[in-house]
Structures are given as structure tokens and as C-alpha cells.
Amino acid sequence: MQTGAQATSLRRAQPARRRPHTYAALDLGTNNCRLLVARPDGRGFNVVDAFSRIVRLGEGLGERGSLSEAAIERTIAALRICTNKMQRRGVTRSRAVATEACRRAANCEMFLQRAAEETGLEIEIISTAEEAMLALDSCVPLLSRAAERALLFDIGGGSTELIWVKLRHDGPPEVEGWMSIGYGVVTLAERFGRDRIGAEGFEAMTALIASELEPFAAKHQLSKAAGEERVQLLGTSGTVTTIAGVHLALPRYDRSKVDGIGLDFGAVRKVVDGLVAKDFAERSAHPCIGPGRGDVVIAGCAILEAIMRACPVGGLTVADRGLREGLLLGMMRADNALG
Numbered sequence: 001m002q003t004g005a006q007a008t009s010l011r012r013a014q015p016a017r018r019r020p021h022t023y024a025a026l027d028l029g030t031n032n033c034r035l036l037v038a039r040p041d042g043r044g045f046n047v048v049d050a051f052s053r054i055v056r057l058g059e060g061l062g063e064r065g066s067l068s069e070a071a072i073e074r075t076i077a078a079l080r081i082c083t084n085k086m087q088r089r090g091v092t093r094s095r096a097v098a099t100e101a102c103r104r105a106a107n108c109e110m111f112l113q114r115a116a117e118e119t120g121l122e123i124e125i126i127s128t129a130e131e132a133m134l135a136l137d138s139c140v141p142l143l144s145r146a147a148e149r150a151l152l153f154d155i156g157g158g159s160t161e162l163i164w165v166k167l168r169h170d171g172p173p174e175v176e177g178w179m180s181i182g183y184g185v186v187t188l189a190e191r192f193g194r195d196r197i198g199a200e201g202f203e204a205m206t207a208l209i210a211s212e213l214e215p216f217a218a219k220h221q222l223s224k225a226a227g228e229e230r231v232q233l234l235g236t237s238g239t240v241t242t243i244a245g246v247h248l249a250l251p252r253y254d255r256s257k258v259d260g261i262g263l264d265f266g267a268v269r270k271v272v273d274g275l276v277a278k279d280f281a282e283r284s285a286h287p288c289i290g291p292g293r294g295d296v297v298i299a300g301c302a303i304l305e306a307i308m309r310a311c312p313v314g315g316l317t318v319a320d321r322g323l324r325e326g327l328l329l330g331m332m333r334a335d336n337a338l339g
Contacts, residue, residue, distance in 0.1 A: 021335060022048070024086045025327035026079075026096035028123060030058035030157025030186050031296070032238070033078040036324040037089045040337040045328055049089050053078040054292035058101030058158045058186055066107040072114070079119040093335070095327050096123045099131055100158030100184065128180035132161040134326030135236055136173070139319045142260055143167060147232040149176075149225060151311050154322060155237035155303050156184040157296075162213075162307070164220045167232075177220050181212040185239065185296040188303065194295035196279040205302035210309060217310040226313045233311055236319035238293060239300030244318045245288030246271045253288045259320035265308055268316070272301045 020040060027034045037049035055075040060068055086094060102108045102125045112123050126134075135154045143150055143165075150173065152163045161180045165173040192205050217223065225231050244258045247267055275283055276298060284294030308316070332338050 020337065021093040021331075022089055022091050023328050023331050024082075024089075024091040024094040024096075025324040025331070026082055026094070026121070026123070027323045027327070028057065028075070028079075028096065028098040028102070030061075030099065030101040030159075030184055031056060032157065033057075033075060033082070034324055035082045035085060036328060037085060037091060038328050040332050042339040044338070045332065049085050051078075051082055051085055053081070056186065058104075060190070061101055061105060061158070062187055062190055065105070067101065067105045067111050072111055075111075076115055076118055079115055079121055083119045083121060093331055095331060096121050097126045097323070097327065098123050099126065099323075100128075100156060100182075103128075104158065128159060128161060129178065131323060132163050132178050132180065133175075134330070135161065135322045136163050136165065136175070136326075137329055138321045138323070138325035139234055139236055140173065142234060142317055142319050142321075143173060144230075144232045144317070145169060147230045149229055150232040150234055151222065151307075152234045152236070153307050155235070155239045155300050157186040158182070158184045159187075160184055160209075160303055162216060164216075164222070177216065179213075179216040181209070183209060183212065183303065185300040185303070188299035189296040192299065194280060197276060197298045199276060202276045202298060202302055202305075205299060206305045206309075209303050209306035213306055213310045222311040226311050231311065231313050233308070233313050233316040234319060235304065235307075235316055236322040237300065239297065239304055240316070240318045241320045242288055242293060242297055243268055243271045243301070243304070246275070246286060250288055255320045258318055261318045262315055263318060264315040265312075268304070268308070272305065275301060 022039055024037045033053050033055045035051040036047055038045040038047045055078050057071050057075045059071050116122055136152055147167050150165050150167055154161045159180050159182055164177040165175050167173050192201055241258050244261050245253050280294050283289050284291040289297055
């Protein structure tokens, strides 16, 4: 029989249970700064905090080749908010990444050093390949079991990534090809304008992107596959979620109503035609667009139109998930935190 002293000694000898990590993923793009804070829950995770702000880090980058002081100031202000949220939520594991704007900017190292000094965040620049694969990882639950292949695309601020995958029901999707083009909503809008674009300007935008996509589309015979196989077109970006919100006539954007929704090409083009006919002020007045997207949404629509022409399957699946979710899943898997 144990004495009280022996029982106390045994309790003290048992190793203390480690509390599960609280994770944070930060995506610093050409247009947006986004943060997700989450905790593991079975095979997925529960989001406990989130933040998104349009910072336009890459504004004017194509012309200057470097990040402007104003863009840096806007971005560091947003990063401070992210740091405060992470501290309040007790984040113990995090990853912060930067994409196209930082890949291209001549003064990127200076910016990242300054961000680290002023916010405490160590931000790494990831490749276009990793960016694409993280988006794919996050979208796996939305891939159709009825499809044989899928074309996943992510329209960013400074680039657009596409992944052509073979779907296997006995295992993860097999990547057969991917590409990144150096146009996103910000870079394309800076080239063609941000106010009233009109049908001619929209077609010129679309033609430019179509020419960029053509080698990839030809290599993988996207048009032929769309006619002969069960192909799913799946988009993850502010462009497709915005179009979905406008199509649904939402009084304000609601992720739960958008993530995973299917839209046929006719519905997409009806929304796009309406937006092309409007000027910046009219587009910005829509609650699912706002002034932060009103000047770049047409550029995103042109990129989407070029993708729909390259892969004419008749409809697409909308994903309100992407790089941040992929980062969270990667960290949690590395820690064996998922069921």
C-alpha cells in the first residue's frame, strides 16, 4: 500500500503533458497580408483568429524594380497587427512566407531585415513551386471524386500559378505539371489601367494572359482533356471568391457560403460582363469588392477568362483556402498533430 508521500513522489515523477501547439501561418503577397491562427482538430484544424489587409506591397514594382517606402510602411503596420494577434493567442509554432513581390524586388533583403527588427517576424521567401504545392495541399478536400484530372489555379497579386493533376482515388493527387506566369491582379492592372476598362481593354488583357498560358495548355492538351475526360477546374483566389460573392448577391462576403461552391461558366461571365461595364467607383460600391479590390478585380477576371478558354470544362469550383491553410497543415503534419 502506498503512503501519501509515495503517491506524491510518483505523481511528480510522471512527465508533464505537453500542451498542443497553437499554430500561425502568415502569407505576405503582392497585394495582401494574411494571417491564420489555428489549433489541430482531428484531421484538420480550428481557426481561432484571422487577419487580412490589402497592403499593396508590390505597387509600382514593375516600373521601379523595388518596393516603395510607402508600401513598406503599410506592410510593416499590418505585420505589427499580426505579431500582436499571435502573441495574444499564445502561438507556439509559426511560419511566415512572402511570394512574388519579394521574389522580384531588388530591395527585398532590406525590407525583410527591417520587418524582422520592427515586428519580430522572420519572413522567408518561397519559390513559385512551393507556393503552388501549398495551394494544392489546402484544396485536396474540394477535389471531386468523380473527376479524373483537375486544373488548380491560384490568381495572386503578382503571379498566377496553375497545377495539372491526375486524381487517384487510392492515394493523393499526382502532379503532372505546373507553371507560374508573372502576371497577377496588381501587375496586370498596372499595365492596362484600373478604372473603366471596357470590352476592348478586357479582351486585350485576356489575350495577353492566353498567350502566356498557351505553352502549358498545349503541353498538357487541356482543351482535348476537357472534351474527353472528367476534368475539374478549381480556383483559389480573391478573384473567384469575389465573383462567387457577387453571383450570390451577398450583402457582405461570407466564406461559409462561398468555399466549395460550383459556378458554371455562364454565371461567371454574366458577373464579369457586369463588372467590366462599371468604373472603379461602381465596382468598389459592391460589398463583396470594396475599394481595396475595385481597381484590380477586372484584371483578375481577365486572367480567369483566359484560364476558362484554355480549359473549357463549362464550370469551376471556388475555394476560399490556399497558401495559409497549406502552411498550417504542413506544420501540423510535421508535428504529428493531426489525427
